[in-house]
Amino acid sequence: MIALDAATASRYARLALKNIVEPWPHKLDHLINGPEDLTAPRVQHPAFWGSYDWHSCVHMHWSLARLLRLFPDLPERNATAAAFDAHLNRDTIAGELAYLAQPGRGSFERPYGWGWLLKLAAELVLLTREQGTADLGAKRWAEAIAPLATAFHDRFIEFLPRADYPNRAGTHGNSAFALLLALDACAVTASPALTQLIHRKAHDWFGRDRRYPAEYEPSGSDFLSAGLCEAALMSRVVDGCDYADWWQAFRPTDAALATWLAPAKVSDRIDPQIVHLDGLNLSRVWCWRMIAAQTDVPREVIERAIDAHLAASLPHVAVGDFGATHWLASFALLALTEPVVPLAGPAALN
8 A cells, every 4th residue: 555644745845845946947938028028937927936847836836735735734834834925925926917918928838737726726725624724824825826726717718619629748738637637626616617618628529539549658758648638537527337438439459558557667867858757657546546446447457557657656756856856746646645536445545
């Protein structure tokens, strides 16, 4: 049984606290409209300027919020509260909104960063409901970030009807992954309009997929399985027996399915693209746990695959090059703390 224990939670929290205030190196997603836009990331993004890039900074904040919620006595509790006070306040969020309002930035961080920002906002709402953490200022942080969450919620609402085709990449553009994160947020913040739109778009994009070619995965810089993310999303928008029918049509051949059951090899953890494959191993765990009870793959086969993927990549989450450590803890937390529906038996990850 592999679980997130207090010592590991503390180690991940220390890593996240260090990362979100690490300004360099930084990889910008930045449209330059003129010379006045040649500014440092901290000027452009007063809330999310560290951790190598904007979206990683967002989901490392989510990691801290998740750890604080699951471990109210976390030794880094006060340091996390101080960091959130500094980063998630009315002024810093106003700066983020000002950045979004500039011409040509409608697609900034679409869709990956959009999904993660909504998930962070939802986690802060959940944190306000927890005894022992609300007193730290969770309500204040949740209220501060709410206008930014509304902005990205509205961008989803505006964008999805225009998107005739999904992005099936194994990287940041993946449509299914972002919609899964957005659905998680909708479940907390009660957004029926976005929920209904995601359900409809998932059916339009993926409802007729047949015999998914899993043997084509992974590509060399994937941190997501496009096929497993799709299967996980459909498990959230298709009910019961209907999902079983969808799965049978979508299901890869046995030989191709084996690709999803064996961990990807990570040959170079210094290379910032190749090390994405550690994230792939962790996100596969997250997906398998979502769909395990609804597929015809034997439970013991899935459990062995989950254990193998975790054994391959968990030891590398918090050690090594910044190209990996600036983001992998978030994917470890997805693997270890989600979803709420557990696997049965001794290999359950609770």
